[in-house]
Amino acid sequence: MKRRIRVTRLLLWLSVLAFVAPGFAGQARVPGESEEARDLKTFADRVQAYVKMQKDLEASLSTLKPTKDAAQIVEHQHALARKIADARRDARQGDIFTHEVTERFRKIIRKAFQGPEGRLARRTIQQDTPFKVPVLRVNDVYPEGIPLTTTPPTLLLKLPELPPELAYRFVGRDLTLKDIKAGLIVDIIPKAIPRGLLL
Amino acid sequence: MTAIRCAAFVSCVALAAISLSLHAQELTLPLKTDSVRFAAIGDMGNGNKEQYEVAGQMLAYRGKFPFEFVLMLGDDLIGGKEPIDYQNKFELPYKALLDAGVKFYAVFGNHDISNERFYKLFNMNGQEYYTFKKGNVRFFALDSNYMKPQQLAWLEKELQNSGSDWKICYFHHPLYSSGATHGSATELRLLLEPLFVKYGVQVVFAGHDHVYERVKPQKGTYYFTEGASGELRKGDLRKTDLTAAGYDQDRSFMLVEIAGDELYFQTISRTGVTVDSGVIRRAAKIAGAASWPTVRPGHGGLPGRTVANAIGVGFTRAPTATE
Numbered sequence: 468m469k470r471r472i473r474v475t476r477l478l479l480w481l482s483v484l485a486f487v488a489p490g491f492a493g494q495a496r497v498p499g500e501s502e503e504a505r506d507l508k509t510f511a512d513r514v515q516a517y518v519k520m521q522k523d524l525e526a527s528l529s530t531l532k533p534t535k536d537a538a539q540i541v542e543h544q545h546a547l548a549r550k551i552a553d554a555r556r557d558a559r560q561g562d563i564f565t566h567e568v569t570e571r572f573r574k575i576i577r578k579a580f581q582g583p584e585g586r587l588a589r590r591t592i593q594q595d596t597p598f599k600v601p602v603l604r605v606n607d608v609y610p611e612g613i614p615l616t617t618t619p620p621t622l623l624l625k626l627p628e629l630p631p632e633l634a635y636r637f638v639g640r641d642l643t644l645k646d647i648k649a650g651l652i653v654d655i656i657p658k659a660i661p662r663g664l665l666l
Numbered sequence: 667m668t669a670i671r672c673a674a675f676v677s678c679v680a681l682a683a684i685s686l687s688l689h690a691q692e693l694t695l696p697l698k699t700d701s702v703r704f705a706a707i708g709d710m711g712n713g714n715k716e717q718y719e720v721a722g723q724m725l726a727y728r729g730k731f732p733f734e735f736v737l738m739l740g741d742d743l744i745g746g747k748e749p750i751d752y753q754n755k756f757e758l759p760y761k762a763l764l765d766a767g768v769k770f771y772a773v774f775g776n777h778d779i780s781n782e783r784f785y786k787l788f789n790m791n792g793q794e795y796y797t798f799k800k801g802n803v804r805f806f807a808l809d810s811n812y813m814k815p816q817q818l819a820w821l822e823k824e825l826q827n828s829g830s831d832w833k834i835c836y837f838h839h840p841l842y843s844s845g846a847t848h849g850s851a852t853e854l855r856l857l858l859e860p861l862f863v864k865y866g867v868q869v870v871f872a873g874h875d876h877v878y879e880r881v882k883p884q885k886g887t888y889y890f891t892e893g894a895s896g897e898l899r900k901g902d903l904r905k906t907d908l909t910a911a912g913y914d915q916d917r918s919f920m921l922v923e924i925a926g927d928e929l930y931f932q933t934i935s936r937t938g939v940t941v942d943s944g945v946i947r948r949a950a951k952i953a954g955a956a957s958w959p960t961v962r963p964g965h966g967g968l969p970g971r972t973v974a975n976a977i978g979v980g981f982t983r984a985p986t987a988t989e
Binding site for chain 2: 531532533534535538540543544587590591595611612614615616617619621624628631634647
């Protein structure tokens with residue numbers, strides 16, 4: 468009789484657990500979501516800090532306005548790139564794409580490229596990826612001779628928006644954050660597109 | 667027997683050459699009063715001899731068809747971007763046109779860099795994408811390398827507010843193309859085409875594939891690829907259901923005239939031969955609906971002429987063939 472009661476209690480306890488556990492699991496997702504928001508806030512803050520530094524450095528140069536003098540445009544870009552590279556001489560991969568941000572981006576990118584829905588994004592990348600993909604590092608000047616790969620527009624709808632000074636650019640499977648005025652690589656997520664998703 | 671065949675072949679070639687030279691420098695555009703006149707070139711900026719030859723042909727045609735401006739469909743400076751490159755790949759080839767006051771309106775290709783927007787002679791005014799108006803035509807110059815959400819929102823707003831009769835978009839990557847190397851930019855199409863349909867964009871110009879192609883109207887919009895004004899991928903045009911006309915045997919450029927509800931176009935090779943021509947008619951606008959055009963190939967051209975090396979559909983300019 469006692470044994471039957473014990474079994475009944477155990478079953479009751481288990482049924483209570485089965486009822487409550489999903490609620491706990493649901494609660495556990497909330498901190499996960501706020502972590503995501505926190506990670507993306509970190510990214511946004513670091514991007515803003517970079518842009519502020521770029522603008523401050525550019526302010527020390529003569530203002531670049533539309534000009535017929537191509538030398539002025541080229542010199543401005545080179546001077547700005549030198550100043551930024553100097554100010555960020557200790558910059559490392561991951562300064563802006565932190566580990567957590569990198570993982571978030573990898574997820575977004577994988578989702579955007581995989582499966583039948585990712586077919587168009589894969590095609591966009593495959594159409595334009597140069598045969599010889601250079602190895603790029605932070606503070607490198609984006610090689611002018613290498614054609615740009617179109618950043619898949621459907622992916623751009625899913626990644627955090629950037630200020631106009633910066634752009635997401637794929638070089639092979641790597642995602643780079645590019646300063647479009649200085650032509651510099653600001654940060655990189657290596658092998659952001661999973662192997663096997665591109666031919 | 668072989669000698670006779672050879673002689674016959676040579677005669678045929680000679681006749682074809684004479685025929686083509688007679689056809690060279692023939693203007694099919696109507697030169698109507700107060701029309702909007704422009705040229706379109708794409709993938710031109712390599713600084714090679716052929717780019718200069720196309721530029722020379724543009725100048726020669728301008729004597730007959732005084733176009734006021736040129737749409738540059740991207741890859742404006744291919745390779746180096748030093749000051750000497752701006753000179754050799756743009757200022758020198760188009761010097762006579764620039765000196766005559768012809769304005770060039772550029773968009774970025776995948777070989778261009780963002781700072782080209784500050785080059786005054788590209789008329790981008792520091793913008794990656796922009797719009798301008800000529801007569802009853804509103805042009806939308808887009809950056810197809812980087813179609814960010816802000817650009818899409820901007821385009822929709824500008825299209826919505828455009829009261830112009832004609833809406834023409836141009837950018838580098840073709841939404842429809844039979845080029846074997848690149849082909850259609852289908853992902854970009856997914857985002858842009860609904861806007862073109864919704865707001866009644868009649869004509870789109872692009873480059874990227876190094877050929878010339880006129881695509882059959884897609885959802886009411888006419889698509890031209892002119893990506894062979896300097897670069898060329900000979901034989902790269904596949905025969906597909908998309909193609910209305912095409913040319914992939916030499917470099918080319920386009921001349922366009924818009925007068926009232928009609929858009930006349932003529933595509934000319936590096937040697938001055940007309941390889942395609944026609945007229946697109948803007949349908950009368952019904953309140954609340956986009957206005958769709960119809961095309962009649964062969965306006966003003968020699969009837970039924972087909973240029974050698976055509977890709978199946980060829981360059982037939984039969985004035986009776988209406989799509």
